[in-house]
Amino acid sequence: MNNPERLRQTLMKPFRSRRLSIQSLEGRRLLAAVNVPDDLTSAPDAIVSVPVNIDSATGVRAAEIRLSYDTSVLDLDADDIDFGSVWGTGNDTQVTANVDDAAGTVVIFVSASSELTDVSGSLVELPFSVASDAVLDSTTVLDLTLVTLNEGQISVDPAPVSGSDSTDGLITITAAATGDDSISGFVYADANNDNAVGTGEAIPGVTITLTNTSTGAELQTTTDSDGSYEFTDLAPGEYEIVQSQPVAYLDSGVNELTVTLVEGTTLDDQNFRELGLLPQYIFNRLHTSSVLPVGSDTWKDAITDINAFAESTASASSASSVAAGSSVVAASTSSSSGTESTTPATSDSTASGEPLVDEASTSPIASTASSVAAAQTAAMGSPVGSSDDDSDETAAVDEVFASNLF
Ligand SMILES: [Ca+2]
Ligand SMILES: [Ca+2]
Ligand SMILES: [Ca+2]
Numbered sequence: 445m446n447n448p449e450r451l452r453q454t455l456m457k458p459f460r461s462r463r464l465s466i467q468s469l470e471g472r473r474l475l476a477a478v479n480v481p482d483d484l485t486s487a488p489d490a491i492v493s494v495p496v497n498i499d500s501a502t503g504v505r506a507a508e509i510r511l512s513y514d515t516s517v518l519d520l521d522a523d524d525i526d527f528g529s530v531w532g533t534g535n536d537t538q539v540t541a542n543v544d545d546a547a548g549t550v551v552i553f554v555s556a557s558s559e560l561t562d563v564s565g566s567l568v569e570l571p572f573s574v575a576s577d578a579v580l581d582s583t584t585v586l587d588l589t590l591v592t593l594n595e596g597q598i599s600v601d602p603a604p605v606s607g608s609d610s611t612d613g614l615i616t617i618t619a620a621a622t623g624d625d626s627i628s629g630f631v632y633a634d635a636n637n638d639n640a641v642g643t644g645e646a647i648p649g650v651t652i653t654l655t656n657t658s659t660g661a662e663l664q665t666t667t668d669s670d671g672s673y674e675f676t677d678l679a680p681g682e683y684e685i686v687q688s689q690p691v692a693y694l695d696s697g698v699n700e701l702t703v704t705l706v707e708g709t710t711l712d713d714q715n716f717r718e719l720g721l722l723p724q725y726i727f728n729r730l731h732t733s734s735v736l737p738v739g740s741d742t743w744k745d746a747i748t749d750i751n752a753f754a755e756s757t758a759s760a761s762s763a764s765s766v767a768a769g770s771s772v773v774a775a776s777t778s779s780s781s782g783t784e785s786t787t788p789a790t791s792d793s794t795a796s797g798e799p800l801v802d803e804a805s806t807s808p809i810a811s812t813a814s815s816v817a818a819a820q821t822a823a824m825g826s827p828v829g830s831s832d833d834d835s836d837e838t839a840a841v842d843e844v845f846a847s848n849l850f
Pocket of ligand 1: 587588608609611
């Protein structure tokens with residue numbers, strides 16, 4: 445700031461040596477813009493390297509930089525502050541930093557033994573840690589309060605001031621970046637026909653295959669005891685999620701999902717809904733419900749066993765033909781309570797040709813499925829959601845199951 449004044453005084457004094465005037469004129473031309481980028485992004489718990497940039501470093505050999513930050517969002521360790529790109533390898537570059545963690549201020553001195561040439565880049569790099577509870581989509585300001593170059597011999601324009609000005613930086617808090625993204629969901633038998641994953645509706649052990657359609661990379665997992673599956677550490681992109689249809693279940697018709705995973709996001713609830721156990725897998729197998737509460741671990745084991753049994757013994761074609769034949773029976777023996785079916789369950793027609801969708805509760809198949817589900821629920825009995833499986837009868841139950849199943 446005092447440089448123009450000095451220059452003016454110099455020019456006003458003709459008796460000064462010509463050499464000095466030239467030096468001063470040289471100094472007058474030295475002008476630099478310094479700022480912190482306002483388009484920085486980072487995630488909670490991440491570290492963001494904040495540069496203090498200069499547009500032209502001609503003649504710079506020393507800089508003093510002062511900056512304020514919000515301590516509720518950012519943390520800074522003085523030891524981590526490093527010289528920036530304009531100093532090259534920085535062999536003789538010295539950095540001294542003083543951080544006041546309570547006040548949220550930092551003072552940095554950076555210098556080298558010789559002047560820099562006309563390069564642009566960063567004077568210093570400040571690795572800020574973002575608080576784990578930083579709010580997504582919020583922003584935090586990096587208030588550049590003072591920059592002095594060569595002890596004021598080079599003007600900084602615009603001059604940073606304490607408080608808001610055009611040189612200040614801004615960090616936007618975003619969700620975790622590339623590689624942390626995930627896709628997850630459930631496979632479930634929608635026994636109560638509400639299109640949601642309810643207690644006891646989980647289908648464990650179902651194979652889910654995830655394919656990145658742009659790279660062809662393939663991942664595979666099986667659903668957990670709660671029917672859930674998850675793929676983590678995914679790169680953003682287009683994915684295809686394919687369910688291997690659990691043979692013992694009446695298919696709702698959607699076994700394949702195509703999704704777009706946006707960077708920094710997770711895709712939850714990529715669910716596969718089945719309509720219920722096929723009737724031939726209900727009776728004689730789950731009727732020991734008094735010691736096999738729906739949703740209990742033993743119940744889940746039974747479901748897993750049934751799935752395995754179904755897959756190992758039944759071909760898809762025979763299963764579906766049996767299903768078609770048995771669904772009427774299932775419907776007629778169901779309690780037929782409270783389903784929203786409007787079509788007689790006795791219909792064995794799929795002549796409508798309508799594709800099965802979740803909302804197709806009025807289609808003959810869905811109607812049958814509701815009845816199947818009702819029959820399943822009736823066969824299971826209650827209490828729903830019990831987790832009691834520590835009964836002494838567990839072994840006996842397993843025996844019953846073994847004999848009934850195999
Ligand atoms: Ca400022
Ligand atoms: Ca449900
Ligand atoms: Ca399915």
